[in-house]
Amino acid sequence: MSALTPHPPIWRPVTLWMLNFLIAGVLGYLVMLQQAVDHPNVMVSLHLPLQNTEGMSKELEDAVAEVAQTEQANPVAAVPVAIPVELKSRLVEIGEEPYWSVVASADAEVTEDNWHTVLVQNRTKFDSTQWVAASRDWLLVEQDERLKVQFRSEVDAMRDILSRKNRGKYAVQMVSLPEREFVKAVELMRRLQREGHYAYLHRTENAYKGTHWFRVRVGFFKNPDEARAQGQEILEHFRTERLFPESFWPVRPSPQELSKELLDLRKPINKPWVLTLPLYADLADALKDLAALSGKVDASYLSVRMDPESGIPQYRLRIGFYEQEGEATAILRRLGQAKTPPFLSEASVARL
Incomplete structure (x- = not known):
């Protein structure tokens, strides 16, 4: 009978297995850390207890020390206060000429x-x-230093004079609301835009029954039938919410509306003086004050940013634009003498 071959002690393979497991874990952590360095937006949530290395092998101790050095050399940056997507705008104020930057991407x-x-x-x-x-037929574009609405379906019409008859000349008026409901009018406009419609507000030239009225309109269409059909589609889409009355109708917009110009981007350069009001914490308050002033001024704009300290939105209302400081001061004085809401007493003249 041959002698039996002795078995190796069982603790050796177990020890090797545990060591390999620990090394694999450290290597996996290094891979994750490298991804965080390459992609700063990726946050590493795994942290090893690096302070205690007693009982580790020399190789494992060196690997852990390397991780610690990497973390010290590449600390994870604090995440800044980001403006929510629903508040982002195509117009970003950059604080220098040309004052506004028309950004090309929401990202x-x-x-x-x-x-x-x-x-x-x-x-x-x-x-x-x-x-x-939302997918839509229109977009805001910078053209000749102006911010304009451009319809994809009209691009060919701008190139071909024979196709200009296809350009929209009608709008559909979904509802008309008094000044006291301006906040609701703005929200209806935004709801329509979020569904892909080009919606805007048109204020009456003169007060009627002691107030200006704000018409929620959607444009633009080749003929009244197209406008009426679009109005019916909108009415059906929002019927369960009862946002719009049954009495919508096609309208012929003013030349200013059909020009599709939102803003002359050169104004802050040529006319850098504005009236500015104190910051608002509530959007509804800012909109109410804007409505109260809209019948007395020709140009104003509302802006928002995130307060870096509190992380909540701040709103700013400005009226303009004026070529000289004296002109802006005179406008402020004139508004103060008229029957203007008390909030205007806190307005001041500012240079952009």
Whole structure:
């Protein structure tokens, strides 16, 4: 009978297995850390107890020390206060000429210190400049130093003079609301935009029954039938919410509306003086004051930013634009002498 071969002690393979397991874990952590370095937006939530290395092998101790050095050399940066997507605008105030930057993407890197212009008044027309994620036939473009609405279906019409008859000349008026319901009018405009419609507000030239009225309109269409059909589609879509009355109708917009211009981007350069009001913590309050002033001024704009300290939105209302400081001061004085809401007493003259 041959002698039996002795078995090796069982603790050796167990020890090797445990050592390999620990090394694999450290290597996996190094891979995750490297990904965080390459992609700063990736946060590493795993932390090893690096202070205690007693009982480790020399190789494992060196690997852990390397991880500690890497963490010290590449600390994870604090996440800045980001402006929510629903508050982002195509118009970002950059604080220098040309004052406004028309950003090309909702993902554009804009610091929390930048103000986003979200609503602009151009005489009797009010437009939202916030981002719209829905698929749509229109977009806001910078053209000849102006911010304009451009319809994809009209691009060919601009190139071909024979096709200009296809350009929209009608709008559909969904509802008309008094000044006291301006906040609701703005929300209806935004709801329509979020569904892909080009919606805007048109203020009456004169007061009727002691108040200006704000018409929620959707444009633009080749003929009244197209406008009426679109109005019916909108009515059916929102019927369960009862947002709009049954009595919508096609209208012929004013030349200013059909020009599709939202804002002349050169104004802050040529006319750098404005009236500015104290910051608002509530959007509804800012909109109410804007409505109260809209019948007395031709241009105003509302902006928002995230307060870097509190992380909550701040709103700013400005009236303009004026070529000289004296002109802005005279306008402020004139508004103060008229039957203007008390909040205007806190307004001041500022240079952009």
